Ligand code: ADP
Ligand code: MG
């Protein structure tokens with residue numbers, strides 16, 4: 765299976781819908797261990813992504829992802845804008861040169877995104893950040909040879925849930941240290957939304 769530009773677009777537009785619907789929930793997660801703006805950041809950023817990509821005709825997947833990356837970097841304040849921007853930019857770069865994304869290249873792109881996040885955030889796995897969803901997902905995809913929506917969904921969900929027991933070492937939640945244990949990491953929940961909508965797209 766290959767993802768065409770219009771399917772990548774659909775993925776991002778559906779993700780936007782989830783960010784709008786769950787804006788208050790994401791904000792409440794960030795109120796518990798951060799500064800309470802994560803829902804606002806994601807909803808604003810993805811609304812801008814929608815405004816940019818919806819009216820644009822794309823002939824290759826790389827360009828949709830690049831516009832998404834640039835929009836998130838420039839429109840989202842806080843840590844998450846540059847981080848999600850970096851992830852989408854790495855994915856875009858990995859997929860450069862082909863019109864559509866085949867599984868192999870997509871999987872490599874998610875790995876590159878995970879590595880980009882580590883570098884940009886100076887974070888490791890287990891430090892209660894969005895990296896704790898992206899890296900396990902990259903590992904999982906590398907072990908596969910085709911898109912499997914159900915498995916992508918369940919992998920992303922368990923990775924997101926695992927952040928609850930972690931003690932934050934990076935980002936604002938790190939100020940709380942062990943008091944962050946028992947709370948989900950907001951950026952990991954947003955990352956779950958991205959992979960959960962991807963799962964829906966590949967199931968169609
Ligand atoms: P801010 O913390 O600047 O208010 P957001 O609330 O939008 O930005 O995003 C917070 C999320 O960003 C966290 O839940 C975490 O997943 C992610 N994050 C924060 N710092 C880092 C980092 N250094 N590396 C990776 N992810 C990070
Ligand atoms: Mg915040």
Ligand code: MG
Nearest residue numbers: 799801842843
């Ligand atoms: Mg903030």
